[in-house]
Amino acid sequence: MNDSSWGAPVPAGVWGPHQGPAPAGPGGPHPAGPAYDQHRAQQTAPMPIVPDVPAAGDQEPMPTPPPPPPQKKSAGRDLGAAIGVGVGLGAVIIASLFIWKPAFVGVIALAVVVGLWELTTRLQERKGLKAPLVPLAVGGAAMVVAGYVRGAEGAWVAMALTALAVLVWRMTEPPEGYLKDVTAGVFAAFYVPFLATFVALMLTADDGAERVLTFLLLTVVSDTGAYAIGWRFGKHKLAPRISPGKTREGLVGAVTFAMAAGALCMEFLIDGGSWWQGLLLGLAVAASATLGDLGESMIKRDLGIKDMGTLLPGHGGIMDRLDSLLPTAPVVWLLLVLFVGTG
Structure with missing residues (x-):
């Protein structure tokens, strides 16, 4: 705090020729008389009122705010609507097939x-x-x-x-x-x-319905495995510039699920097929389905949109469901022809 505001003694000579000599003492009258006392009162500021502050030991600790609740992972879509639409489409496909x-x-x-x-x-x-x-x-x-x-x-x-x-x-x-x-x-x-x-x-083909069912099952299982594993364990981005939601862990899930499903389908659905062919088929489907999904993500990112349409609640548009199916169809057709012939 500035001492001059309290009227502290001032060294001799600083008052100038028109203000007379320095005061004789802090308590006694000044030789200059009332004129000096009036000037001294004008130069003295009142002491500010400082509110009482409790001692550090007497202060009550500030309450600590509760931590925010943990954020649950979101699937990003209406899962109930997506499941309902998927089941409905599956029923129509299986019945017609x-x-x-x-x-x-x-x-x-x-x-x-x-x-x-x-x-x-x-x-x-x-x-x-x-x-x-x-x-x-x-x-x-x-x-x-x-x-x-x-x-x-x-x-x-x-x-x-x-x-x-x-x-x-x-x-x-x-x-x-x-x-x-x-x-x-x-x-x-x-x-x-x-x-x-x-x-x-x-x-x-003679077993054409089974071949198409194998194609659909493997693609759906690949997408489901990628979604389930990626949503639960995904930490490392697969292609962040194209599709930020896809992870390497999700790709591992897609390959694992598709290979297991491929072995079962080739063993029990396809005439003349074997389980080891199903492993290769599942691996190829996981790769083509992932590339197809990334390909359409590239198209949508270039167009500046999230979905191609809104026709299917919880899924987007038809093209948002065909993205992994379209590039996978020629892959499955070719491998089935190589493994078991045209039928």
């Missing part, structure tokens, strides 16, 4: 058309790419049917005709952006209906 094969071909074609609608809509909304939906939808459905009726040759012919239809259809609009639009259209034709045609090719 084992009751009447052409009905399952219709299910594939319907999924392809809806997937193309979601993909082309997002491309136009986010990137301004006008991939023509009409030739893609017609050609995509025809591609699936041709693969079931005429085999791989029919699928290739339908793919070529669909690409040609996209080129011609886009000519009805101004030429600006033509190359970008037809490129997006050909990409959509390959990515959705052509890859889905390999499911129809599997169905043409």
Whole structure:
């Protein structure tokens, strides 16, 4: 605290010629008389009032706030709705697959058309790419049917005709952006209906229903294993720049679950199959399903969206369910042909 505010003695000579000599003492009268006493009173500030502060030992300790409750991990989606939708779709697929094969071909074609609608809509909304939906939808459905009726040759012919239809259809609009639009259209034709045609090719075998069921089971089990293990134990990111939610532990879970399911399916569902072939098949499915999931995550990240659609509660859109199935279909078809033939 500044001592001058309390009127402390001041050294001689600092008052100047007009203020006279320094005071004789702190208690006695000054020779200069009342004028000096008035000046001294003006220069003296009152002592501030300091509130009473209890001693350090008398202070009560501040209460410690309770720790925040532990945060539970969230699945990120409505799990109940996801399970309900998944069970419903599974029932439709199984019923059409084992009751009447052409009905399952219709299910594939319907999924392809809806997937193309979601993909082309997002491309136009986010990137301004006008991939023509009409030739893609017609050609995509025809591609699936041709693969079931005429085999791989029919699928290739339908793919070529669909690409040609996209080129011609886009000519009805101004030429600006033509190359970008037809490129997006050909990409959509390959990515959705052509890859889905390999499911129809599997169905043409004598044990086609069992092959398709094996394909679906292994893909679903791979995704489930990745989700369950990654959600519970995942700490190390697999591809943080593409899909931050995927972990290396989840990939281990996908491989483990898929290989176990593959051994069981090849041993008990596929005619002429063996368990060791199932291990290789499960490993390949886990790899292709993970790459397919990352591939669509790359597309959605480029488009700046979380889901391709909202048609399926708890799942997103149709394309959000086909992301791991589409690239896995040709892998399973090829390996089954190598292991047990075309049937």
